[in-house]
Amino acid sequence: MGVAFDDSVAVAQEWVDAADPRPVFPMLLDREHLLSELYGIYNVPTVIWIDEDDRIARAPVIAPGDDMFRDFTNIDSAVHHEQLRAWVATGALPPASGHEEVMLPTDDEQLARLERRVGAYLAREGRTDAAEAHFVRAHQLAPMDWTIRRGTLPLRGDDPFGETFFAFMGEWAEAGQPGYGSADPGAPS
Protein backbone atom coordinates (compact mmCIF):
# COMPACT_ATOMS: atom_id res chain seq x y z
CA MET A 1 0.00 0.00 0.00
CA GLY A 2 1.12 3.53 -0.75
CA VAL A 3 0.91 6.03 2.08
CA ALA A 4 1.23 9.73 1.28
CA PHE A 5 2.70 11.89 4.04
CA ASP A 6 0.83 14.87 2.67
CA ASP A 7 -1.78 17.33 3.86
CA SER A 8 -4.56 16.84 1.33
CA VAL A 9 -5.99 14.20 -0.93
CA ALA A 10 -5.73 16.65 -3.81
CA VAL A 11 -1.97 17.11 -3.49
CA ALA A 12 -1.34 13.37 -3.31
CA GLN A 13 -3.86 12.55 -6.04
CA GLU A 14 -2.02 14.80 -8.49
CA TRP A 15 0.96 12.48 -8.24
CA VAL A 16 -1.12 9.33 -8.44
CA ASP A 17 -2.83 10.64 -11.57
CA ALA A 18 0.54 11.38 -13.16
CA ALA A 19 1.96 7.95 -12.36
CA ASP A 20 2.42 5.58 -15.27
CA PRO A 21 1.36 2.87 -14.77
CA ARG A 22 -1.26 3.96 -12.25
CA PRO A 23 -1.02 2.22 -8.88
CA VAL A 24 -3.52 -0.59 -8.49
CA PHE A 25 -2.86 -1.02 -4.78
CA PRO A 26 -4.48 0.98 -1.96
CA MET A 27 -3.29 4.59 -1.89
CA LEU A 28 -3.74 6.23 1.51
CA LEU A 29 -3.31 9.65 3.11
CA ASP A 30 -1.44 9.96 6.43
CA ARG A 31 -1.86 13.62 7.22
CA GLU A 32 -0.97 13.21 10.90
CA HIS A 33 2.08 11.02 10.14
CA LEU A 34 0.64 8.24 12.29
CA LEU A 35 2.84 5.72 10.51
CA SER A 36 5.97 7.67 11.44
CA GLU A 37 5.16 6.74 15.03
CA LEU A 38 3.90 3.22 14.45
CA TYR A 39 6.64 2.08 12.06
CA GLY A 40 9.57 4.41 12.75
CA ILE A 41 9.52 6.37 9.49
CA TYR A 42 11.83 9.37 9.25
CA ASN A 43 12.04 10.04 5.52
CA VAL A 44 10.43 9.22 2.19
CA PRO A 45 10.44 7.15 0.08
CA THR A 46 10.57 4.47 2.73
CA VAL A 47 9.58 0.86 2.17
CA ILE A 48 8.86 -1.75 4.80
CA TRP A 49 8.41 -5.44 4.08
CA ILE A 50 5.75 -7.16 6.18
CA ASP A 51 5.20 -10.91 6.06
CA GLU A 52 2.09 -13.11 6.26
CA ASP A 53 2.28 -13.13 10.05
CA ASP A 54 2.37 -9.34 10.21
CA ARG A 55 6.00 -9.44 11.23
CA ILE A 56 8.44 -6.86 9.87
CA ALA A 57 10.45 -8.90 7.37
CA ARG A 58 12.66 -5.96 6.57
CA ALA A 59 13.05 -2.79 8.62
CA PRO A 60 12.42 0.60 6.99
CA VAL A 61 14.83 1.52 4.22
CA ILE A 62 14.96 4.19 1.55
CA ALA A 63 14.07 2.58 -1.76
CA PRO A 64 13.41 4.95 -4.66
CA GLY A 65 11.06 3.64 -7.31
CA ASP A 66 13.40 4.53 -10.14
CA ASP A 67 16.73 6.18 -10.89
CA MET A 68 15.46 9.70 -11.51
CA PHE A 69 17.47 11.01 -8.55
CA ARG A 70 20.27 8.47 -8.67
CA ASP A 71 22.97 11.12 -9.02
CA PHE A 72 21.61 12.73 -5.86
CA THR A 73 21.00 9.64 -3.72
CA ASN A 74 23.65 7.30 -5.16
CA ILE A 75 21.08 4.51 -4.90
CA ASP A 76 20.60 2.01 -7.73
CA SER A 77 16.86 1.41 -7.56
CA ALA A 78 17.12 -1.99 -9.29
CA VAL A 79 18.88 -3.56 -6.30
CA HIS A 80 15.89 -3.24 -3.99
CA HIS A 81 13.41 -4.28 -6.69
CA GLU A 82 15.34 -7.49 -7.41
CA GLN A 83 15.51 -8.29 -3.71
CA LEU A 84 11.80 -7.61 -3.33
CA ARG A 85 10.90 -9.89 -6.23
CA ALA A 86 13.02 -12.66 -4.74
CA TRP A 87 11.32 -12.29 -1.36
CA VAL A 88 7.85 -12.37 -2.86
CA ALA A 89 8.66 -15.39 -5.02
CA THR A 90 10.60 -17.48 -2.50
CA GLY A 91 10.52 -15.78 0.90
CA ALA A 92 14.28 -15.24 0.64
CA LEU A 93 15.56 -12.28 2.61
CA PRO A 94 18.45 -10.19 1.29
CA PRO A 95 21.82 -10.54 2.99
CA ALA A 96 22.26 -8.04 5.81
CA SER A 97 23.77 -5.13 3.97
CA GLY A 98 24.94 -3.14 6.97
CA HIS A 99 23.07 -0.09 5.71
CA GLU A 100 19.87 -0.87 7.57
CA GLU A 101 19.15 0.33 11.06
CA VAL A 102 16.09 0.08 13.25
CA MET A 103 15.31 3.55 14.55
CA LEU A 104 13.52 3.74 17.87
CA PRO A 105 11.67 6.92 18.84
CA THR A 106 12.95 9.12 21.64
CA ASP A 107 10.90 11.34 23.92
CA ASP A 108 12.13 14.38 21.99
CA GLU A 109 11.10 12.83 18.69
CA GLN A 110 7.62 12.08 20.01
CA LEU A 111 7.27 15.68 21.15
CA ALA A 112 8.62 16.92 17.81
CA ARG A 113 5.91 14.92 16.08
CA LEU A 114 3.25 16.61 18.19
CA GLU A 115 4.68 20.06 17.46
CA ARG A 116 4.70 19.29 13.73
CA ARG A 117 1.14 18.01 13.94
CA VAL A 118 -0.08 21.19 15.66
CA GLY A 119 1.88 23.38 13.24
CA ALA A 120 0.47 21.52 10.25
CA TYR A 121 -3.07 21.88 11.57
CA LEU A 122 -2.63 25.62 12.13
CA ALA A 123 -0.99 26.07 8.72
CA ARG A 124 -3.88 24.28 7.01
CA GLU A 125 -6.22 26.68 8.85
CA GLY A 126 -4.27 29.61 7.42
CA ARG A 127 -2.75 30.53 10.80
CA THR A 128 0.78 30.56 9.44
CA ASP A 129 2.46 32.70 12.12
CA ALA A 130 1.07 30.50 14.86
CA ALA A 131 2.16 27.42 12.91
CA GLU A 132 5.72 28.66 12.51
CA ALA A 133 6.43 28.66 16.27
CA HIS A 134 5.47 24.98 16.40
CA PHE A 135 7.55 24.10 13.36
CA VAL A 136 10.61 25.80 14.89
CA ARG A 137 10.19 23.73 18.07
CA ALA A 138 9.68 20.55 16.06
CA HIS A 139 12.91 21.21 14.16
CA GLN A 140 14.82 21.81 17.42
CA LEU A 141 13.53 18.56 18.92
CA ALA A 142 14.11 16.35 15.88
CA PRO A 143 16.69 18.06 13.69
CA MET A 144 17.55 14.94 11.68
CA ASP A 145 13.99 13.82 10.90
CA TRP A 146 13.30 14.49 7.22
CA THR A 147 9.55 14.18 7.62
CA ILE A 148 9.83 17.14 9.99
CA ARG A 149 12.71 19.23 8.58
CA ARG A 150 11.77 18.74 4.94
CA GLY A 151 8.11 17.73 5.25
CA THR A 152 7.15 21.08 6.79
CA LEU A 153 8.65 23.15 3.97
CA PRO A 154 5.55 23.21 1.74
CA LEU A 155 3.37 24.24 4.70
CA ARG A 156 5.77 27.10 5.41
CA GLY A 157 5.58 28.26 1.81
CA ASP A 158 9.14 27.11 1.21
CA ASP A 159 10.58 24.93 -1.55
CA PRO A 160 11.41 21.31 -0.66
CA PHE A 161 14.23 21.57 -3.21
CA GLY A 162 15.39 25.07 -2.26
CA GLU A 163 18.01 26.70 -0.07
CA THR A 164 16.42 25.80 3.26
CA PHE A 165 16.37 22.17 2.24
CA PHE A 166 19.97 22.18 1.04
CA ALA A 167 21.08 23.85 4.27
CA PHE A 168 19.39 21.02 6.17
CA MET A 169 21.05 18.44 3.86
CA GLY A 170 24.41 20.01 4.76
CA GLU A 171 23.65 19.70 8.47
CA TRP A 172 22.56 16.13 8.00
CA ALA A 173 25.66 15.23 6.00
CA GLU A 174 27.90 16.83 8.63
CA ALA A 175 26.14 14.81 11.31
CA GLY A 176 27.11 11.64 9.46
CA GLN A 177 23.86 11.14 7.54
CA PRO A 178 21.92 9.65 10.48
CA GLY A 179 18.93 7.56 9.55
CA TYR A 180 18.23 4.09 8.30
CA GLY A 181 19.81 4.60 4.89
CA SER A 182 19.10 2.57 1.83
CA ALA A 183 18.84 -1.17 1.55
CA ASP A 184 21.91 -1.52 -0.58
CA PRO A 185 22.87 1.37 -2.75
CA GLY A 186 24.47 -0.85 -5.38
CA ALA A 187 27.41 0.31 -7.45
CA PRO A 188 28.24 4.03 -7.47
CA SER A 189 26.55 5.71 -10.43
Next chain:
Amino acid sequence: MADVTFLDAEHGARPASGRVDGVRVLLDPASLDALTGWQLKPEGLCRDDVCVPVRDPDLTVDGAIDVDRFAAALARPVVVDAVNGVVALGERSVDRRGPIEAGVAPDFTLRQLAGGTFTFSSLGRRKKLLLAWSSW
Protein backbone atom coordinates in the same frame (compact mmCIF):
# COMPACT_ATOMS: atom_id res chain seq x y z
CA MET B 1 -17.34 27.00 26.89
CA ALA B 2 -14.98 27.68 24.02
CA ASP B 3 -14.26 25.14 21.37
CA VAL B 4 -10.82 23.64 21.63
CA THR B 5 -9.22 21.55 18.89
CA PHE B 6 -7.88 18.21 20.09
CA LEU B 7 -5.28 16.52 17.89
CA ASP B 8 -3.94 13.02 17.97
CA ALA B 9 -2.22 10.69 15.55
CA GLU B 10 -5.06 8.23 15.10
CA HIS B 11 -7.95 10.68 14.64
CA GLY B 12 -6.43 13.97 13.51
CA ALA B 13 -8.29 17.09 14.64
CA ARG B 14 -11.51 16.76 16.64
CA PRO B 15 -13.49 19.43 18.47
CA ALA B 16 -13.31 19.39 22.26
CA SER B 17 -15.45 21.20 24.78
CA GLY B 18 -13.53 23.31 27.25
CA ARG B 19 -12.05 26.69 27.98
CA VAL B 20 -8.77 28.53 27.97
CA ASP B 21 -7.47 30.02 31.23
CA GLY B 22 -4.22 31.91 30.62
CA VAL B 23 -1.76 29.35 29.32
CA ARG B 24 -3.91 26.43 30.43
CA VAL B 25 -6.46 24.52 28.39
CA LEU B 26 -9.20 23.00 30.55
CA LEU B 27 -11.52 20.37 29.11
CA ASP B 28 -14.96 19.13 30.14
CA PRO B 29 -14.50 15.68 31.70
CA ALA B 30 -17.18 14.29 29.37
CA SER B 31 -15.38 15.69 26.35
CA LEU B 32 -12.02 14.32 27.46
CA ASP B 33 -13.61 10.92 28.05
CA ALA B 34 -15.16 10.92 24.58
CA LEU B 35 -11.82 11.84 23.01
CA THR B 36 -9.46 9.62 24.99
CA GLY B 37 -11.48 7.09 26.95
CA TRP B 38 -10.01 8.42 30.22
CA GLN B 39 -12.30 9.35 33.11
CA LEU B 40 -11.49 10.93 36.46
CA LYS B 41 -12.81 8.80 39.31
CA PRO B 42 -12.07 8.73 43.05
CA GLU B 43 -9.44 6.04 42.29
CA GLY B 44 -7.71 8.37 39.85
CA LEU B 45 -7.65 8.51 36.05
CA CYS B 46 -9.27 5.36 34.67
CA ARG B 47 -9.65 3.80 31.23
CA ASP B 48 -11.11 0.35 30.67
CA ASP B 49 -9.76 -1.67 33.58
CA VAL B 50 -6.74 0.48 34.31
CA CYS B 51 -6.64 3.23 36.92
CA VAL B 52 -3.73 5.59 37.55
CA PRO B 53 -3.73 7.25 40.98
CA VAL B 54 -3.38 11.01 40.76
CA ARG B 55 -1.89 13.17 43.51
CA ASP B 56 -1.86 16.40 41.54
CA PRO B 57 -4.05 19.11 43.11
CA ASP B 58 -3.81 21.10 39.86
CA LEU B 59 -5.35 18.38 37.70
CA THR B 60 -8.79 19.97 37.85
CA VAL B 61 -10.02 23.54 37.95
CA ASP B 62 -13.72 23.97 38.82
CA GLY B 63 -14.45 20.47 37.57
CA ALA B 64 -12.63 20.90 34.25
CA ILE B 65 -9.47 18.91 33.54
CA ASP B 66 -6.18 20.66 32.78
CA VAL B 67 -4.87 18.92 29.65
CA ASP B 68 -1.24 19.51 30.52
CA ARG B 69 -1.67 18.03 34.04
CA PHE B 70 -3.72 15.16 32.59
CA ALA B 71 -0.89 14.26 30.21
CA ALA B 72 1.68 14.56 33.01
CA ALA B 73 -0.35 12.20 35.20
CA LEU B 74 -0.16 9.59 32.43
CA ALA B 75 3.48 10.45 31.56
CA ARG B 76 2.40 11.18 27.99
CA PRO B 77 3.78 13.94 25.76
CA VAL B 78 1.47 16.87 25.08
CA VAL B 79 1.53 20.20 23.30
CA VAL B 80 -0.82 22.84 24.67
CA ASP B 81 -1.29 25.98 22.60
CA ALA B 82 -3.74 27.99 24.69
CA VAL B 83 -3.47 31.11 22.53
CA ASN B 84 -4.68 29.19 19.49
CA GLY B 85 -6.95 26.79 21.36
CA VAL B 86 -5.18 23.63 20.17
CA VAL B 87 -3.89 20.67 22.12
CA ALA B 88 -2.11 17.58 20.84
CA LEU B 89 -1.82 14.47 22.96
CA GLY B 90 0.78 11.85 22.13
CA GLU B 91 1.81 8.36 23.05
CA ARG B 92 4.86 7.69 25.18
CA SER B 93 7.97 6.86 23.17
CA VAL B 94 8.28 3.59 25.10
CA ASP B 95 4.81 2.56 23.92
CA ARG B 96 5.65 3.33 20.29
CA ARG B 97 9.02 1.57 20.63
CA GLY B 98 7.49 -1.71 21.76
CA PRO B 99 6.10 -2.99 18.44
CA ILE B 100 9.07 -1.66 16.47
CA GLU B 101 11.54 -3.45 18.73
CA ALA B 102 9.44 -6.60 18.65
CA GLY B 103 9.39 -6.48 14.86
CA VAL B 104 5.60 -6.61 14.62
CA ALA B 105 3.49 -4.55 12.22
CA PRO B 106 0.82 -2.56 14.12
CA ASP B 107 -2.64 -2.29 12.60
CA PHE B 108 -3.90 1.07 11.42
CA THR B 109 -6.75 2.74 9.54
CA LEU B 110 -6.20 5.65 7.15
CA ARG B 111 -8.19 7.58 4.58
CA GLN B 112 -8.00 6.31 1.04
CA LEU B 113 -7.32 8.85 -1.68
CA ALA B 114 -10.16 7.22 -3.62
CA GLY B 115 -12.59 7.77 -0.72
CA GLY B 116 -13.48 5.88 2.42
CA THR B 117 -10.99 4.33 4.78
CA PHE B 118 -8.65 1.38 4.62
CA THR B 119 -7.53 -0.88 7.45
CA PHE B 120 -4.18 -2.63 7.20
CA SER B 121 -5.40 -5.86 8.77
CA SER B 122 -7.95 -6.26 5.98
CA LEU B 123 -5.06 -7.49 3.80
CA GLY B 124 -4.87 -10.66 5.86
CA ARG B 125 -2.19 -13.31 5.52
CA ARG B 126 -0.19 -12.01 2.58
CA LYS B 127 3.19 -10.46 2.06
CA LYS B 128 2.72 -6.72 2.24
CA LEU B 129 4.80 -3.76 1.17
CA LEU B 130 4.29 -0.47 2.95
CA LEU B 131 5.52 2.40 0.79
CA ALA B 132 5.68 5.82 2.45
CA TRP B 133 5.97 8.64 -0.07
CA SER B 134 5.04 12.32 -0.41
CA SER B 135 4.68 15.22 -2.78
CA TRP B 136 7.75 16.80 -1.16
